[in-house]
Amino acid sequence: MRAKKISAALICYLSLWTVSVAANPVEHAEHAVQAGGRASGNASASAGHSLAATGQLASGVIAIPILASGVGALSLGSAAVQAGGSMMDSASRPIGKPLPITDETVSILPPNKALQQSTTPKN
Amino acid sequence: MRKIITCFFSFWLVCSCALASGFSSASTGSGETRHFKAEEIISFSKKVEKTLASKGAHVAILARMGRPLSEMPPGMHFTHVAFIVYSQIQTADGRSFPGYSIYNLYQYDDRPDKSRLVQDYPVDFFSDVAAMEAGILIPSAELQQRILKVISSPAYQALHDPRYSVIANPYTEGRQNCTEFTLDVINSAIYQTTDIKQLKQVAKKYFIAQPVDVNPFKLMLGSIFSAEVATSDHPQKPETATFERISDYLLKYDEGAEALTIKP
Numbered sequence: 102m103r104a105k106k107i108s109a110a111l112i113c114y115l116s117l118w119t120v121s122v123a124a125n126p127v128e129h130a131e132h133a134v135q136a137g138g139r140a141s142g143n144a145s146a147s148a149g150h151s152l153a154a155t156g157q158l159a160s161g162v163i164a165i166p167i168l169a170s171g172v173g174a175l176s177l178g179s180a181a182v183q184a185g186g187s188m189m190d191s192a193s194r195p196i197g198k199p200l201p202i203t204d205e206t207v208s209i210l211p212p213n214k215a216l217q218q219s220t221t222p223k224n
Numbered sequence: 225m226r227k228i229i230t231c232f233f234s235f236w237l238v239c240s241c242a243l244a245s246g247f248s249s250a251s252t253g254s255g256e257t258r259h260f261k262a263e264e265i266i267s268f269s270k271k272v273e274k275t276l277a278s279k280g281a282h283v284a285i286l287a288r289m290g291r292p293l294s295e296m297p298p299g300m301h302f303t304h305v306a307f308i309v310y311s312q313i314q315t316a317d318g319r320s321f322p323g324y325s326i327y328n329l330y331q332y333d334d335r336p337d338k339s340r341l342v343q344d345y346p347v348d349f350f351s352d353v354a355a356m357e358a359g360i361l362i363p364s365a366e367l368q369q370r371i372l373k374v375i376s377s378p379a380y381q382a383l384h385d386p387r388y389s390v391i392a393n394p395y396t397e398g399r400q401n402c403t404e405f406t407l408d409v410i411n412s413a414i415y416q417t418t419d420i421k422q423l424k425q426v427a428k429k430y431f432i433a434q435p436v437d438v439n440p441f442k443l444m445l446g447s448i449f450s451a452e453v454a455t456s457d458h459p460q461k462p463e464t465a466t467f468e469r470i471s472d473y474l475l476k477y478d479e480g481a482e483a484l485t486i487k488p
Contacts, residue, residue, distance in 0.1 A: 164325030196365040203321035
């Protein structure tokens with residue numbers, strides 16, 4: 102009788118262990134083949150806070166693709182066209198030639214700051 | 225009773241071996257899983273931006289290593305791919321300057337089988353990488369112009385399928401991950417269409433996907449236990465798009481395309 106109880110307990114234990122082992126590699130599988138999007142989503146939030154603490158980041162409110170020479174990438178009336186001056190200077194630069202770029206480091210705006218903005222980012 | 229125990233123990237042993245032989249998550253001795261300091265992330269992100277700017281790239285495909293290489297299946301190196309676009313950036317304090325913005329397909333944190341399109345910046349993109357290495361694919365000037373046109377139009381949103389799977393099949397509809405979305409946008413730009421059926425036909429004919437070399441038993445468990453692993457869009461052996469295979473595709477068909485890797 103006691104042997105049966107021990108056997109039942111052993112089976113129960115091994116069952117749980119097997120399920121646990123079976124589940125963990127699946128988790129690894131997800132991580133290993135995943136596109137990284139979810140990890141990044143978490144990372145964006147955490148990094149945003151930790152990096153912002155360095156005081157080296159500017160918060161980007163909006164980013165509009167700069168037109169390459171001769172390309173009508175954006176429709177009339179879009180924010181890029183409305184942005185005017187400096188945008189058109191950059192637009193005169195063809196693809197393949199060195200482009201001017203800021204030394205500033207830009208990060209996405211934290212949600213609490215974004216809520217205070219009248220203009221919201223695209224996504 | 226002894227027979228039952230023996231049978232069960234055998235089954236347990238077989239299961240354990242099968243599971244252990246797939247992903248090599250046990251080999252963590254490479255030191256790839258370290259976390260980086262904020263200064264390192266900022267410096268590396270800026271290096272990526274400056275490299276792209278020096279090459280005059282308005283649009284490129286950017287990849288990162290979100291997981292240590294030791295945990296990746298054979299043939300896969302990078303975990304996430306997105307478009308990086310030369311942009312005019314306006315900041316919260318009212319300044320405006322040229323830089324790069326990134327167009328991502330990300331999973332929802334609380335709904336891993338769903339995705340959304342998110343725009344962020346290089347420092348956000350590389351904020352939690354497992355290794356400081358960026359894969360970059362710069363299309364030809366002609367294709368950059370066409371991709372820019374797609375990204376700046378409603379076609380970009382139209383190509384997004386929010387039903388997510390980490391191993392989405394680039395040849396079929398129904399599930400999409402970041403690499404399949406990237407491929408769809410590229411092909412939409414090349415063929416100047418948003419007809420998804422046509423885009424899938426093109427992919428099937430010209431794009432060579434990466435076989436998902438995962439133990440079938442593990443894959444079955446993955447599809448059962450994990451919402452973000454789906455095999456429903458795989459009529460045959462699972463295949464998926466990767467940065468490497470997209471690079472192969474453009475280097476073959478897009479004359480003038482350039483692939484490079486950036487490290488600190």
